[in-house]
Amino acid sequence: MTTLQIDPDELSGKRVLVTGGTKGMGEATVKRLRQAGAKVIATVRSKPNELQSPDLFIQSDISTPDGVKKVIEEVFARLDGVDILINNVGGSSAPSGGVLALSDDDWQQTFNANLFAAVTLQRSR
Numbered sequence: 001m002t003t004l005q006i007d008p009d010e011l012s013g014k015r016v017l018v019t020g021g022t023k024g025m026g027e028a029t030v031k032r033l034r035q036a037g038a039k040v041i042a043t044v045r046s047k048p049n050e051l052q053s054p055d056l057f058i059q060s061d062i063s064t065p066d067g068v069k070k071v072i073e074e075v076f077a078r079l080d081g082v083d084i085l086i087n088n089v090g091g092s093s094a095p096s097g098g099v100l101a102l103s104d105d106d107w108q109q110t111f112n113a114n115l116f117a118a119v120t121l122q123r124s125r
């Protein structure tokens with residue numbers, strides 16, 4: 001098996017924001033970018049566990065406009081800007097039952113999480 005070589009300075013000095021960084025692909029992305037020397041902050045709704053340094057996370061729900069605003073304010077306060085933005089949060093928690101079963105709130109929350117969070121974060125860079 002080939003071992004992946006990682007240059008620890010590849011992304012040195014780069015400031016990165018990853019939405020959703022404590023599980024799954026977001027967690028793997030955070031780990032990989034940190035190995036390459038980037039300064040990475042990740043968003044998460046739940047409180048980071050005791051092994052996760054709080055200053056590397058922003059606790060906020062980016063499916064709400066206020067949550068995105070909080071992320072922008074905190075990431076600028078901590079990093080003074082972002083060079084790389086990874087919009088990892090996505091999907092939907094809307095109930096099953098087809099398109100007609102969904103309420104306006106279901107649609108709005110899904111668009112907020114999947115589209116408007118990425119648009120607003122991108123604009124703020």
Ligand SMILES: NC(=O)c1ccc[n+]([C@@H]2O[C@H](COP(=O)([O-])OP(=O)(O)OC[C@H]3O[C@@H](n4cnc5c(N)ncnc54)[C@H](OP(=O)(O)O)[C@@H]3O)[C@@H](O)[C@H]2O)c1
Binds near residue numbers: 019027045062113
């Ligand atoms: N897994 C798959 O098979 C698959 C397939 C196709 C596409 N995708 C897409 O790939 C992306 C990652 O999927 P995944 O399965 O790796 O995710 P995951 O394991 O469910 O992890 C999601 C991460 O995002 C955080 N998060 C979720 N909603 C958030 C919100 N509203 N605000 C802030 N943080 C939030 C979660 O932490 P908290 O829960 O604490 O907030 C967690 O750290 C998603 O966009 C998903 O739709 C996944």
